Amino acid sequence: MSTDRSPLALPFPEMPGIAGVTPRVARARYKNWDRCDLTFVTLDPGTAVAGVLTQSKCPSPEVEWCRKALVLGQARALVVNAGNSNAFTGNRGRAAVEAIAARAAAHLDCQPSDVFVASTGVIGVPLPIDKAEAGLDTAFTAEPCNLEGAAATIMTTDTFAKGAVTQAVVDGRTVTLAGIIKGSGMIMPDMATMLGFIFTDAAVEPEFLQSALSDANMKTFSCITVDSDTSTSDTVLAFATGKAGNAPIEDSDSDGADAFRAALADLCHQLALLVVRDGEGAQKLITIEVEGAESDRSAHVIAMSIANSPLVKTAIAGEDANWGRVVMAVGKAGEPAERDRLAIRFGETQVAEGGLAVTGYDEAPVAEHLKGREIRIGVDLGLGEGRATVWTCDLTHGYISINADYRS
Numbered sequence: 001m002s003t004d005r006s007p008l009a010l011p012f013p014e015m016p017g018i019a020g021v022t023p024r025v026a027r028a029r030y031k032n033w034d035r036c037d038l039t040f041v042t043l044d045p046g047t048a049v050a051g052v053l054t055q056s057k058c059p060s061p062e063v064e065w066c067r068k069a070l071v072l073g074q075a076r077a078l079v080v081n082a083g084n085s086n087a088f089t090g091n092r093g094r095a096a097v098e099a100i101a102a103r104a105a106a107h108l109d110c111q112p113s114d115v116f117v118a119s120t121g122v123i124g125v126p127l128p129i130d131k132a133e134a135g136l137d138t139a140f141t142a143e144p145c146n147l148e149g150a151a152a153t154i155m156t157t158d159t160f161a162k163g164a165v166t167q168a169v170v171d172g173r174t175v176t177l178a179g180i181i182k183g184s185g186m187i188m189p190d191m192a193t194m195l196g197f198i199f200t201d202a203a204v205e206p207e208f209l210q211s212a213l214s215d216a217n218m219k220t221f222s223c224i225t226v227d228s229d230t231s232t233s234d235t236v237l238a239f240a241t242g243k244a245g246n247a248p249i250e251d252s253d254s255d256g257a258d259a260f261r262a263a264l265a266d267l268c269h270q271l272a273l274l275v276v277r278d279g280e281g282a283q284k285l286i287t288i289e290v291e292g293a294e295s296d297r298s299a300h301v302i303a304m305s306i307a308n309s310p311l312v313k314t315a316i317a318g319e320d321a322n323w324g325r326v327v328m329a330v331g332k333a334g335e336p337a338e339r340d341r342l343a344i345r346f347g348e349t350q351v352a353e354g355g356l357a358v359t360g361y362d363e364a365p366v367a368e369h370l371k372g373r374e375i376r377i378g379v380d381l382g383l384g385e386g387r388a389t390v391w392t393c394d395l396t397h398g399y400i401s402i403n404a405d406y407r408s
Contacts, residue, residue, distance in 0.1 A: 008277035008285050008373060008393075009160040012148045015178050016165070018199040020044035020241025023150040024142040028135025030083035030121065030128070036153045038132075040139035041078040041197075042108065047241045049075035049116065050210035052217045054234035055190040060087035061094040062117045065101065066235060069113045073206030075239055076114035077104045078197060080154050081132065082182075084121040087232040092126035099129045103136050118195050118235045120156055120182060147199075151180035154195055157402055158184045158278055164270035168202075168263035170256030171246035175202035177267050181236075183275035185403060187226035188308065189234050191217060196236040196271055202260060203242035204249045212261045213238045213268075220268040223300070223390045226279035227399070228308040238264070276391045281398025284316055286375045286391065292343075293386030298335040300388040305333035306377065313395035316375055321366040323351045326377060341382030346370070353380075 021043060025036040051070050053063050069075075079100050086093045101112040108114075119127060151161040165178045183194030198213075213236070221236060242248065249257050277285055288306050293299035306312055306329040315322045323344050330337050340355035347369035350358050369375065375394075 004159060006159045006278045007283060010274065010277065012151065012161050012163050013165050015147050015163055016176060017146065018176060018178055018241065019201045019243035020047060021199045021239070022144050023147060024139045025145055025149055025153040026135050026139035026142055028081065028131045030081060030131060033083070037082040038135040038139055039080040039150045039153045040104070040136060041150065043075050043077060043239055044241050044243065045076065047075045047239050048073055048204055048206040048209050049237060049239050050206060050213045051235065051237040052191045052214060052221070054231060056230050056232050056234070058088060058232050060085055060119060060233045061089070061097045062086060062119050063233060063235060065097045066116050066118070066237070069116060072113055074114060075116055076108050076110040078116045078237065078239070079104055079136065080195060081119040081127060082121060082154050082156055084119060084125055084127050085123050085233045086119040086127040087123045089124065089126040096127040096129050096132060100132050100136065103133055107140050116237055118233065120154065120195050120233055123232060147178055147180050151182070154180065154182045156182065156184070157280055158182050160278060162271065162274040162278065164267050164274070166263045166267045168256065168259040170202055170244070170249065170260055173244050173246045175200060175244040175246060175260070177263050179267050179271050181271040181275060184278045185226060185280040185399070186229045186231045187224065187275060187279065188228045188230050189221050189224065190230045191222060191234060194231060194234055194275065196221070198236070198238040198267060200238070200240050201242070201244040202240050202249065203244065203246050204240040204260065208249050208251055208257070209238055209240055212264050215261065216265040216268040219265065220272040223388070224272045224276050225304060225307050225390065225392050226276065273391060276393050279393035280402045281396040282393035283396055284373055284375050284394040286316055286377065286393060287389065288377045288392065289389050290379045290381070291387040292381040292383055294336045294384045295386040296388055297386070299386040300390070301335050302330055302333045302337070302379065303388045303390040305329045306379070307390050307392035310395055313392065316370065317394035317396045319367065319370040321346065321363050321370060326379065330379060336383060337381055338383065343380040343382065345378040347376050
Protein backbone atom coordinates (compact mmCIF):
# COMPACT_ATOMS: atom_id res chain seq x y z
CA MET A 1 0.00 0.00 0.00
CA SER A 2 1.53 3.27 -1.14
CA THR A 3 1.69 6.36 1.02
CA ASP A 4 1.55 8.64 -2.05
CA ARG A 5 -2.08 9.01 -3.08
CA SER A 6 -2.70 8.93 -6.82
CA PRO A 7 -3.43 12.38 -8.29
CA LEU A 8 -6.34 10.71 -10.08
CA ALA A 9 -7.85 9.35 -6.85
CA LEU A 10 -11.52 9.86 -6.04
CA PRO A 11 -12.95 10.01 -2.51
CA PHE A 12 -14.68 6.93 -1.14
CA PRO A 13 -18.42 7.50 -1.61
CA GLU A 14 -21.08 7.64 1.06
CA MET A 15 -22.15 4.01 1.15
CA PRO A 16 -25.10 2.53 3.02
CA GLY A 17 -24.86 -0.88 4.59
CA ILE A 18 -26.32 -3.72 2.54
CA ALA A 19 -28.85 -5.79 4.45
CA GLY A 20 -27.58 -9.33 4.90
CA VAL A 21 -23.91 -8.32 4.49
CA THR A 22 -21.64 -7.98 7.55
CA PRO A 23 -17.93 -7.16 6.98
CA ARG A 24 -15.22 -7.55 9.58
CA VAL A 25 -11.45 -7.12 9.34
CA ALA A 26 -8.46 -8.42 11.26
CA ARG A 27 -4.68 -8.66 11.26
CA ALA A 28 -3.34 -12.00 10.07
CA ARG A 29 0.11 -10.41 9.56
CA TYR A 30 0.79 -11.96 6.17
CA LYS A 31 3.46 -9.28 5.73
CA ASN A 32 5.51 -7.22 8.15
CA TRP A 33 3.06 -4.34 8.25
CA ASP A 34 0.99 -2.61 10.87
CA ARG A 35 -2.46 -2.89 9.29
CA CYS A 36 -5.41 -5.21 8.83
CA ASP A 37 -4.92 -7.65 6.00
CA LEU A 38 -7.80 -10.12 6.34
CA THR A 39 -11.40 -9.36 5.42
CA PHE A 40 -14.23 -11.63 6.54
CA VAL A 41 -17.72 -10.95 5.24
CA THR A 42 -20.71 -12.94 6.42
CA LEU A 43 -23.72 -13.27 4.13
CA ASP A 44 -27.19 -14.18 5.30
CA PRO A 45 -28.66 -17.56 4.29
CA GLY A 46 -30.25 -17.47 0.85
CA THR A 47 -27.56 -15.24 -0.70
CA ALA A 48 -27.01 -15.86 -4.40
CA VAL A 49 -23.56 -15.52 -5.94
CA ALA A 50 -22.04 -15.07 -9.41
CA GLY A 51 -18.50 -14.44 -10.52
CA VAL A 52 -15.97 -13.90 -13.27
CA LEU A 53 -12.47 -15.27 -12.82
CA THR A 54 -9.08 -14.99 -14.47
CA GLN A 55 -8.43 -16.97 -17.64
CA SER A 56 -4.76 -17.20 -16.72
CA LYS A 57 -3.39 -20.70 -17.25
CA CYS A 58 -1.59 -20.35 -13.91
CA PRO A 59 -4.53 -19.53 -11.60
CA SER A 60 -4.31 -19.45 -7.84
CA PRO A 61 -5.94 -22.17 -5.70
CA GLU A 62 -8.45 -19.53 -4.59
CA VAL A 63 -9.57 -19.02 -8.20
CA GLU A 64 -9.96 -22.77 -8.69
CA TRP A 65 -11.93 -23.02 -5.43
CA CYS A 66 -14.30 -20.20 -6.42
CA ARG A 67 -14.78 -21.60 -9.92
CA LYS A 68 -16.08 -24.86 -8.46
CA ALA A 69 -18.17 -23.21 -5.75
CA LEU A 70 -19.87 -20.85 -8.21
CA VAL A 71 -21.61 -23.79 -9.84
CA LEU A 72 -23.79 -24.12 -6.73
CA GLY A 73 -24.85 -20.47 -6.84
CA GLN A 74 -25.05 -19.81 -3.10
CA ALA A 75 -22.80 -18.12 -0.55
CA ARG A 76 -22.52 -17.57 3.20
CA ALA A 77 -19.10 -15.95 3.52
CA LEU A 78 -16.21 -14.24 1.77
CA VAL A 79 -12.61 -14.31 3.02
CA VAL A 80 -10.01 -12.05 1.39
CA ASN A 81 -6.29 -12.09 2.22
CA ALA A 82 -3.95 -9.21 1.28
CA GLY A 83 -0.16 -9.43 1.09
CA ASN A 84 0.10 -12.99 -0.24
CA SER A 85 -1.57 -14.21 -3.43
CA ASN A 86 -1.00 -17.90 -2.57
CA ALA A 87 -0.54 -18.46 -6.32
CA PHE A 88 1.90 -21.02 -7.74
CA THR A 89 2.12 -22.74 -4.39
CA GLY A 90 1.07 -26.32 -5.23
CA ASN A 91 -0.58 -28.56 -2.67
CA ARG A 92 0.37 -26.26 0.22
CA GLY A 93 -1.62 -23.47 -1.37
CA ARG A 94 -4.63 -25.70 -1.95
CA ALA A 95 -4.45 -26.91 1.64
CA ALA A 96 -4.51 -23.31 2.86
CA VAL A 97 -7.68 -22.52 0.90
CA GLU A 98 -9.36 -25.67 2.15
CA ALA A 99 -8.41 -24.82 5.73
CA ILE A 100 -9.77 -21.28 5.44
CA ALA A 101 -13.05 -22.47 3.95
CA ALA A 102 -13.43 -25.23 6.54
CA ARG A 103 -12.80 -22.90 9.48
CA ALA A 104 -15.24 -20.26 8.25
CA ALA A 105 -17.83 -22.92 7.45
CA ALA A 106 -17.55 -24.42 10.92
CA HIS A 107 -18.04 -20.97 12.44
CA LEU A 108 -21.17 -20.34 10.36
CA ASP A 109 -22.46 -23.94 10.37
CA CYS A 110 -22.53 -24.08 6.58
CA GLN A 111 -20.80 -26.04 3.83
CA PRO A 112 -17.20 -25.14 2.90
CA SER A 113 -18.45 -24.62 -0.66
CA ASP A 114 -20.53 -21.70 0.65
CA VAL A 115 -17.31 -19.87 1.57
CA PHE A 116 -15.55 -17.89 -1.16
CA VAL A 117 -11.84 -17.16 -0.82
CA ALA A 118 -9.59 -14.65 -2.60
CA SER A 119 -5.99 -13.60 -2.06
CA THR A 120 -3.72 -10.90 -3.47
CA GLY A 121 -0.03 -10.16 -3.12
CA VAL A 122 3.28 -11.84 -3.90
CA ILE A 123 3.21 -14.95 -6.13
CA GLY A 124 5.02 -18.13 -5.11
CA VAL A 125 4.77 -17.93 -1.31
CA PRO A 126 2.35 -20.41 0.32
CA LEU A 127 -0.24 -18.77 2.54
CA PRO A 128 0.63 -19.68 6.16
CA ILE A 129 -2.28 -21.74 7.48
CA ASP A 130 -1.53 -20.87 11.09
CA LYS A 131 -1.73 -17.14 10.37
CA ALA A 132 -4.86 -17.61 8.28
CA GLU A 133 -6.66 -19.53 11.02
CA ALA A 134 -5.54 -17.17 13.78
CA GLY A 135 -6.60 -14.19 11.66
CA LEU A 136 -10.00 -15.72 11.03
CA ASP A 137 -10.51 -16.44 14.74
CA THR A 138 -9.82 -12.77 15.44
CA ALA A 139 -12.19 -11.68 12.67
CA PHE A 140 -15.00 -13.90 13.98
CA THR A 141 -15.22 -11.81 17.15
CA ALA A 142 -14.28 -8.43 15.70
CA GLU A 143 -16.77 -5.58 15.59
CA PRO A 144 -18.48 -5.24 12.20
CA CYS A 145 -17.06 -2.50 9.98
CA ASN A 146 -18.31 -0.64 6.93
CA LEU A 147 -17.39 -1.41 3.34
CA GLU A 148 -14.81 1.37 3.30
CA GLY A 149 -12.92 -0.48 6.03
CA ALA A 150 -13.11 -3.67 4.01
CA ALA A 151 -11.92 -1.85 0.88
CA ALA A 152 -8.87 -0.49 2.72
CA THR A 153 -8.01 -3.93 4.06
CA ILE A 154 -7.84 -5.62 0.64
CA MET A 155 -5.33 -3.06 -0.72
CA THR A 156 -1.74 -3.90 -1.67
CA THR A 157 0.03 -1.32 -3.88
CA ASP A 158 -3.22 0.64 -4.12
CA THR A 159 -2.97 4.27 -3.01
CA PHE A 160 -6.63 4.74 -2.09
CA ALA A 161 -9.62 2.63 -1.05
CA LYS A 162 -12.00 2.12 -3.93
CA GLY A 163 -15.77 1.79 -3.80
CA ALA A 164 -18.91 2.66 -5.73
CA VAL A 165 -22.65 2.56 -5.13
CA THR A 166 -25.80 2.80 -7.23
CA GLN A 167 -29.50 1.96 -7.00
CA ALA A 168 -32.32 0.64 -9.14
CA VAL A 169 -36.06 0.19 -8.84
CA VAL A 170 -37.05 -3.45 -9.03
CA ASP A 171 -40.61 -4.67 -8.52
CA GLY A 172 -41.52 -1.28 -7.09
CA ARG A 173 -38.73 -1.40 -4.51
CA THR A 174 -35.45 0.51 -4.45
CA VAL A 175 -32.52 -1.90 -4.36
CA THR A 176 -28.93 -0.89 -3.62
CA LEU A 177 -25.77 -2.18 -5.25
CA ALA A 178 -22.41 -1.44 -3.62
CA GLY A 179 -18.96 -2.60 -4.61
CA ILE A 180 -15.35 -2.47 -3.47
CA ILE A 181 -12.30 -3.25 -5.56
CA LYS A 182 -8.53 -3.36 -5.36
CA GLY A 183 -6.06 -3.15 -8.18
CA SER A 184 -3.16 -0.99 -9.27
CA GLY A 185 -0.69 -3.14 -11.18
CA MET A 186 -0.71 -6.45 -13.07
CA ILE A 187 -3.86 -5.18 -14.75
CA MET A 188 -5.08 -6.37 -18.09
CA PRO A 189 -7.92 -8.61 -17.05
CA ASP A 190 -8.96 -11.40 -19.36
CA MET A 191 -12.31 -11.47 -17.59
CA ALA A 192 -12.39 -9.11 -14.63
CA THR A 193 -9.81 -7.21 -12.64
CA MET A 194 -7.72 -8.02 -9.62
CA LEU A 195 -10.17 -8.41 -6.72
CA GLY A 196 -13.66 -6.90 -6.81
CA PHE A 197 -16.68 -7.63 -4.65
CA ILE A 198 -20.23 -6.47 -5.29
CA PHE A 199 -23.08 -6.67 -2.80
CA THR A 200 -26.78 -6.02 -3.35
CA ASP A 201 -29.92 -6.44 -1.30
CA ALA A 202 -31.90 -7.32 -4.43
CA ALA A 203 -33.41 -10.78 -4.79
CA VAL A 204 -31.79 -12.25 -7.89
CA GLU A 205 -31.59 -15.84 -9.05
CA PRO A 206 -27.99 -17.04 -9.53
CA GLU A 207 -28.40 -17.71 -13.25
CA PHE A 208 -29.61 -14.19 -13.99
CA LEU A 209 -27.00 -12.66 -11.69
CA GLN A 210 -24.29 -14.53 -13.58
CA SER A 211 -25.64 -13.41 -16.94
CA ALA A 212 -25.85 -9.77 -15.84
CA LEU A 213 -22.34 -9.81 -14.34
CA SER A 214 -20.78 -11.48 -17.37
CA ASP A 215 -22.38 -8.94 -19.70
CA ALA A 216 -21.28 -6.02 -17.52
CA ASN A 217 -17.76 -7.38 -17.33
CA MET A 218 -17.32 -7.40 -21.10
CA LYS A 219 -17.80 -3.62 -21.33
CA THR A 220 -15.99 -2.66 -18.13
CA PHE A 221 -13.42 -4.83 -16.37
CA SER A 222 -12.34 -6.50 -19.61
CA CYS A 223 -11.83 -3.07 -21.18
CA ILE A 224 -9.15 -1.74 -18.83
CA THR A 225 -5.39 -2.16 -18.79
CA VAL A 226 -2.53 -0.69 -16.79
CA ASP A 227 0.40 -2.78 -17.95
CA SER A 228 -0.92 -5.60 -20.21
CA ASP A 229 -0.41 -8.23 -17.49
CA THR A 230 -3.23 -10.59 -16.48
CA SER A 231 -3.11 -11.66 -12.83
CA THR A 232 -3.16 -15.24 -11.60
CA SER A 233 -5.74 -14.14 -9.02
CA ASP A 234 -8.24 -11.90 -10.84
CA THR A 235 -11.66 -12.36 -9.26
CA VAL A 236 -14.93 -10.42 -9.28
CA LEU A 237 -17.80 -11.82 -7.22
CA ALA A 238 -21.36 -10.50 -6.90
CA PHE A 239 -23.55 -11.41 -3.93
CA ALA A 240 -27.32 -10.83 -3.79
CA THR A 241 -28.90 -11.23 -0.34
CA GLY A 242 -32.57 -10.77 -1.36
CA LYS A 243 -33.27 -8.58 1.68
CA ALA A 244 -34.91 -5.80 -0.36
CA GLY A 245 -38.01 -7.96 -0.58
CA ASN A 246 -38.58 -7.70 -4.33
CA ALA A 247 -39.94 -10.59 -6.34
CA PRO A 248 -36.79 -12.47 -7.39
CA ILE A 249 -35.37 -11.55 -10.79
CA GLU A 250 -35.37 -14.87 -12.60
CA ASP A 251 -34.77 -13.87 -16.21
CA SER A 252 -34.83 -10.95 -18.61
CA ASP A 253 -38.64 -10.86 -18.56
CA SER A 254 -38.82 -10.34 -14.79
CA ASP A 255 -39.98 -6.98 -13.45
CA GLY A 256 -36.96 -4.73 -13.02
CA ALA A 257 -34.53 -7.00 -14.87
CA ASP A 258 -33.40 -4.28 -17.29
CA ALA A 259 -33.03 -1.73 -14.49
CA PHE A 260 -30.91 -4.14 -12.45
CA ARG A 261 -28.70 -4.96 -15.45
CA ALA A 262 -28.16 -1.27 -16.11
CA ALA A 263 -27.34 -0.55 -12.46
CA LEU A 264 -24.87 -3.44 -12.28
CA ALA A 265 -23.18 -2.31 -15.50
CA ASP A 266 -22.91 1.23 -14.13
CA LEU A 267 -21.40 -0.03 -10.88
CA CYS A 268 -18.85 -2.18 -12.71
CA HIS A 269 -17.93 0.78 -14.92
CA GLN A 270 -17.31 2.97 -11.88
CA LEU A 271 -15.18 0.30 -10.21
CA ALA A 272 -13.15 -0.46 -13.34
CA LEU A 273 -12.18 3.17 -13.84
CA LEU A 274 -11.12 3.46 -10.21
CA VAL A 275 -8.52 0.76 -10.85
CA VAL A 276 -7.12 2.64 -13.86
CA ARG A 277 -7.07 5.86 -11.85
CA ASP A 278 -4.82 4.06 -9.37
CA GLY A 279 -2.54 2.48 -11.97
CA GLU A 280 0.93 2.17 -10.51
CA GLY A 281 2.68 5.49 -11.04
CA ALA A 282 -0.22 6.87 -13.08
CA GLN A 283 -0.58 10.59 -13.63
CA LYS A 284 -3.18 10.53 -16.40
CA LEU A 285 -6.35 8.59 -17.19
CA ILE A 286 -6.56 7.74 -20.90
CA THR A 287 -9.78 6.90 -22.76
CA ILE A 288 -9.31 5.28 -26.17
CA GLU A 289 -12.28 5.17 -28.52
CA VAL A 290 -12.07 3.15 -31.72
CA GLU A 291 -14.80 3.21 -34.36
CA GLY A 292 -15.16 2.22 -37.99
CA ALA A 293 -13.68 -1.24 -37.47
CA GLU A 294 -14.91 -4.37 -39.23
CA SER A 295 -16.39 -5.66 -35.96
CA ASP A 296 -16.65 -4.77 -32.29
CA ARG A 297 -14.14 -7.50 -31.52
CA SER A 298 -11.66 -6.06 -33.99
CA ALA A 299 -12.16 -2.58 -32.56
CA HIS A 300 -11.45 -3.92 -29.06
CA VAL A 301 -8.22 -5.59 -30.16
CA ILE A 302 -7.02 -2.38 -31.82
CA ALA A 303 -7.99 -0.25 -28.84
CA MET A 304 -6.07 -2.57 -26.51
CA SER A 305 -3.05 -2.46 -28.82
CA ILE A 306 -3.00 1.33 -28.43
CA ALA A 307 -3.67 1.17 -24.69
CA ASN A 308 -0.87 -1.31 -24.07
CA SER A 309 1.78 0.35 -26.21
CA PRO A 310 4.67 1.53 -24.02
CA LEU A 311 5.47 4.16 -26.65
CA VAL A 312 1.95 5.58 -26.60
CA LYS A 313 1.80 5.52 -22.81
CA THR A 314 5.19 7.18 -22.35
CA ALA A 315 4.34 9.83 -24.95
CA ILE A 316 1.24 10.70 -22.93
CA ALA A 317 3.31 10.74 -19.74
CA GLY A 318 5.70 13.19 -21.40
CA GLU A 319 2.81 15.24 -22.82
CA ASP A 320 4.27 14.67 -26.29
CA ALA A 321 1.71 15.04 -29.13
CA ASN A 322 3.29 12.17 -31.04
CA TRP A 323 0.26 10.75 -32.84
CA GLY A 324 2.54 8.62 -35.01
CA ARG A 325 2.75 6.21 -32.11
CA VAL A 326 -1.00 5.65 -32.36
CA VAL A 327 -0.58 4.84 -36.06
CA MET A 328 2.08 2.32 -35.07
CA ALA A 329 -0.17 0.66 -32.50
CA VAL A 330 -3.05 0.37 -34.96
CA GLY A 331 -0.78 -1.16 -37.56
CA LYS A 332 0.70 -3.80 -35.25
CA ALA A 333 -2.64 -5.00 -33.87
CA GLY A 334 -3.08 -7.62 -36.59
CA GLU A 335 -6.63 -6.50 -37.36
CA PRO A 336 -8.01 -5.14 -40.65
CA ALA A 337 -6.89 -1.55 -41.20
CA GLU A 338 -6.19 0.60 -44.24
CA ARG A 339 -3.64 3.34 -43.89
CA ASP A 340 -5.37 5.76 -46.24
CA ARG A 341 -8.71 5.53 -44.40
CA LEU A 342 -7.32 5.99 -40.91
CA ALA A 343 -8.26 9.08 -38.89
CA ILE A 344 -6.93 10.05 -35.44
CA ARG A 345 -7.92 12.71 -32.93
CA PHE A 346 -6.59 13.83 -29.56
CA GLY A 347 -9.29 15.37 -27.42
CA GLU A 348 -11.50 17.33 -29.83
CA THR A 349 -8.68 17.99 -32.29
CA GLN A 350 -8.44 15.99 -35.50
CA VAL A 351 -4.74 15.36 -36.11
CA ALA A 352 -4.72 12.91 -39.02
CA GLU A 353 -7.08 11.54 -41.66
CA GLY A 354 -6.83 9.88 -45.01
CA GLY A 355 -3.44 8.48 -44.15
CA LEU A 356 -1.65 11.75 -43.32
CA ALA A 357 -1.72 14.79 -41.06
CA VAL A 358 -4.69 17.10 -41.56
CA THR A 359 -4.12 20.22 -43.62
CA GLY A 360 -2.97 23.09 -41.44
CA TYR A 361 -2.51 20.84 -38.40
CA ASP A 362 -1.80 22.92 -35.30
CA GLU A 363 -0.19 20.98 -32.45
CA ALA A 364 -0.92 23.64 -29.81
CA PRO A 365 -4.44 22.48 -28.79
CA VAL A 366 -3.25 18.89 -28.64
CA ALA A 367 -0.31 19.85 -26.43
CA GLU A 368 -2.72 21.74 -24.18
CA HIS A 369 -5.04 18.70 -23.97
CA LEU A 370 -2.11 16.49 -22.97
CA LYS A 371 -1.36 18.72 -19.98
CA GLY A 372 -4.61 17.60 -18.37
CA ARG A 373 -5.26 14.62 -16.12
CA GLU A 374 -7.82 12.98 -18.44
CA ILE A 375 -6.78 12.28 -22.03
CA ARG A 376 -8.95 11.11 -24.93
CA ILE A 377 -7.67 9.43 -28.08
CA GLY A 378 -10.04 8.67 -30.95
CA VAL A 379 -9.41 6.40 -33.94
CA ASP A 380 -11.68 5.90 -36.96
CA LEU A 381 -10.68 3.05 -39.24
CA GLY A 382 -13.30 3.86 -41.88
CA LEU A 383 -14.03 0.19 -42.59
CA GLY A 384 -17.30 -0.72 -40.87
CA GLU A 385 -19.55 -0.29 -37.86
CA GLY A 386 -17.37 -1.91 -35.18
CA ARG A 387 -16.55 0.19 -32.12
CA ALA A 388 -14.98 -0.20 -28.69
CA THR A 389 -13.86 1.94 -25.75
CA VAL A 390 -11.04 0.99 -23.39
CA TRP A 391 -9.29 2.77 -20.55
CA THR A 392 -5.65 2.88 -19.53
CA CYS A 393 -3.14 5.19 -17.86
CA ASP A 394 0.23 6.66 -18.73
CA LEU A 395 3.52 4.89 -18.02
CA THR A 396 5.87 6.77 -15.71
CA HIS A 397 9.03 6.05 -13.78
CA GLY A 398 6.79 5.52 -10.76
CA TYR A 399 5.65 2.21 -12.23
CA ILE A 400 9.25 1.00 -12.37
CA SER A 401 9.98 2.15 -8.83
CA ILE A 402 6.92 0.42 -7.36
CA ASN A 403 7.56 -2.89 -9.08
CA ALA A 404 11.33 -2.93 -8.63
CA ASP A 405 10.74 -2.75 -4.88
CA TYR A 406 7.54 -4.83 -4.72
CA ARG A 407 8.81 -7.67 -2.55
CA SER A 408 10.73 -5.49 -0.09
